[in-house]
Amino acid sequence: xxxxxxxxxxxxxxxxxxxxxxxxxxxxxxxxxxxxxxxxxxxxxxxxxxxxxxxxxxxxxxxxxxxxxxxxxxxxxxxxxxxxxxxxxxxxxxxxxxxxxxxxxxxxxxxxxxxxxxxxxxxxxxxxxxxxxxxxxxxxxxxxxxxxxxxxxxxxxxxxxxxxxxxxxxxxxxxxxxxxxxxxxxxxxxxxxxxxxxxxxxxxxxxxxxxxxxxxxxxxxxxxxxxxxxxxxxxxxxxxxxxxxxxxxxxxxxxxxxxxxxxxxxxxxxxxxxxxxxxxxxxxxxxxxxxxxxxxxxxxxxxxxxxxxxxxxxxxxxxxxxxxxxxxxxxxxxxxxxxxxxxxxxxxxxxxxxxxxxxxxxxxxxxxxxxxxxxxxxxxxxxxxxxxxxxxxxxxxxxxxxxxxxxxxxxxxxxxxxxxxxxxxxxxxxxxxxxxxxxxxxxxxxxxxxxxxx
Amino acid sequence: xxxxxxxxxxxxxxxxxxxxxxxxxxxxxxxxxxxxxxxxxxxxxxxxxxxxxxxxxxxxxxxxxxxxxxxxxxxxxxxxxxxxxxxxxx
Numbered sequence: 001x002x003x004x005x006x007x008x009x010x011x012x013x014x015x016x017x018x019x020x021x022x023x024x025x026x027x028x029x030x031x032x033x034x035x036x037x038x039x040x041x042x043x044x045x046x047x048x049x050x051x052x053x054x055x056x057x058x059x060x061x062x063x064x065x066x067x068x069x070x071x072x073x074x075x076x077x078x079x080x081x082x083x084x085x086x087x088x089x090x091x092x093x094x095x096x097x098x099x100x101x102x103x104x105x106x107x108x109x110x111x112x113x114x115x116x117x118x119x120x121x122x123x124x125x126x127x128x129x130x131x132x133x134x135x136x137x138x139x140x141x142x143x144x145x146x147x148x149x150x151x152x153x154x155x156x157x158x159x160x161x162x163x164x165x166x167x168x169x170x171x172x173x174x175x176x177x178x179x180x181x182x183x184x185x186x187x188x189x190x191x192x193x194x195x196x197x198x199x200x201x202x203x204x205x206x207x208x209x210x211x212x213x214x215x216x217x218x219x220x221x222x223x224x225x226x227x228x229x230x231x232x233x234x235x236x237x238x239x240x241x242x243x244x245x246x247x248x249x250x251x252x253x254x255x256x257x258x259x260x261x262x263x264x265x266x267x268x269x270x271x272x273x274x275x276x277x278x279x280x281x282x283x284x285x286x287x288x289x290x291x292x293x294x295x296x297x298x299x300x301x302x303x304x305x306x307x308x309x310x311x312x313x314x315x316x317x318x319x320x321x322x323x324x325x326x327x328x329x330x331x332x333x334x335x336x337x338x339x340x341x342x343x344x345x346x347x348x349x350x351x352x353x354x355x356x357x358x359x360x361x362x363x364x365x366x367x368x369x370x371x372x373x374x375x376x377x378x379x380x381x382x383x384x385x386x387x388x389x390x391x392x393x394x395x396x397x398x399x400x401x402x403x404x405x406x407x408x409x410x411x412x413x414x415x416x417x418x419x420x421x422x423x424x425x426x427x428x429x430x431x432x433x434x435x436x437x438x439x440x441x442x443x444x445x446x447x448x449x450x451x452x453x454x
Numbered sequence: 455x456x457x458x459x460x461x462x463x464x465x466x467x468x469x470x471x472x473x474x475x476x477x478x479x480x481x482x483x484x485x486x487x488x489x490x491x492x493x494x495x496x497x498x499x500x501x502x503x504x505x506x507x508x509x510x511x512x513x514x515x516x517x518x519x520x521x522x523x524x525x526x527x528x529x530x531x532x533x534x535x536x537x538x539x540x541x542x543x544x
Contacts, residue, residue, distance in 0.1 A: 001487060001502065002459065002502065002535065002538045002539065002542065003489065003500075004489040004491070004498070004500040006538055006541075006542045007459055007461060007500050007538055008461075008498070008500075009542075010537065010538055010541055010542075011461060011531070062513075065513065065516065066512055066513075066516075066533070066534045067533055067534055067536065067537040068531055068532075068533035068537065069537060251541045251542070254540045254541045255537060255540065255541060257540065258536055258537060258540040
């Protein structure tokens with residue numbers, strides 16, 4: 001029988017340490033909506049999403065209330081729109097009409113974000129992929145909750161440098177189109193290498209083409225819970241440190257598994273995966289950087305940080321793996337800057353640079369995430385940063401991502417505020433030396449030698 | 455069996471248990487277990503109850519107990535048992 005200590009431990013995690021289910025994401029396949037007529041396509045998309053997700057928000061709220069665990073976001077991911085729109089869209093503006101349909105239906109069913117305005121171009125781009133990518137600035141400027149991602153590389157295919165170069169321009173254009181709003185359009189755009197099919201986290205979520213018709217994925221998060229647990233073993237050796245992280249990750253993930261099962265049963269939609277992550281928020285005490293500090297570095301970015309992050313990421317996965325029947329997504333620790341108060345402090349203290357963040361992405365679960373850079377950063381420089389990060393993913397057979405925000409009109413040292421879950425942060429300095437000739441070569445970087453496993 | 459965990463936390467005062475128990479009895483909710491402590495003047499109680507014979511639904515009971523708590527200056531929370539079970543039992 002459950003005892004009072006266990007009950008108060010759980011409730012303290014929820015109330016004081018910001019334990020939450022970060023998101024319930026319903027993945028919806030749009031393949032059965034395809035039509036060569038744009039109006040019919042938009043109508044089909046609207047109806048499929050509305051009928052699939054109309055009860056999603058209410059179900060999430062009911063579960064949250066019954067178990068007493070906050071479920072922060074309810075989201076939808078859809079099949080990459082470049083595939084769905086291919087037969088109907090003859091121009092970028094045609095794709096923008098789909099973005100607006102997605103925005104409208106997302107608001108109608110009451111979700112926070114809808115991901116999947118995406119293209120998968122890791123090896124090559126079709127004409128429709130290119131049109132979609134070119135429509136991204138306008139689509140993100142004219143919608144509120146639609147998120148976009150582009151997979152430009154993988155360990156099996158190499159890196160599509162034409163797409164990388166194009167995305168450098170797209171990011172700058174998106175920044176310019178949303179400059180009145182601190183270039184916030186770029187917070188909704190992620191560039192991936194080795195994107196997983198089942199990622200419930202925005203802005204990079206999309207419903208993979210290998211998935212079932214509809215699926216429920218859940219992302220759990222509790223950086224504050226891990227930090228509090230580590231406070232109790234201060235000064236102990238690595239063995240005890242790692243054990244503590246594992247045990248905590250197990251408990252956190254069990255909550256996700258329970259919510260995923262409940263949501264799946266109530267909505268009559270199969271359960272996909274639990275993404276066992278430490279995803280920070282701007283709230284005090286909900287920071288991955290604070291965990292690194294607790295492990296023993298003065299600020300994120302100090303020597304030792306990469307090792308500390310590596311062990312954290314690994315222990316989170318080990319602890320969570322047994323707690324859920326299906327683990328997937330981007331499981332591990334996220335290290336965004338603007339969404340994490342401890343990371344913001346580290347940048348402001350001068351401890352954390354873009355280059356150190358890049359090194360940390362070799363061992364974290366994603367990549368360069370939510371990093372504000374000067375508004376006058378050249379598009380080729382952005383493409384160069386993307387190429388570096390994609391190369392880390394390609395060579396190390398892991399997912400990497402880039403979400404950079406060149407904030408028009410601001411320079412290194414200024415601050416920017418995106419509000420809400422996206423947080424605020426300092427503009428980080430970018431290396432000013434040119435990579436024009438490198439990214440302008442065009443073509444594709446071949447897949448690495450260790451991709452030849454078959 | 456439809457097990458619910460009720461937690462009551464707040465400043466100690468006379469009659470907290472009586473009021474909660476009266477409400478539960480009126481709604482045919484059976485108490486399976488009670489543990490209660492007082493730490494530096496703060497009242498801390500956990501109850502495991504069975505709702506299977508009650509005609510009231512979970513949301514109603516949860517809202518009514520929350521209101522009852524406000525009336526006596528304590529915080530009353532209802533949660534389904536599964537969250538604790540899944541977190542603390544393999």
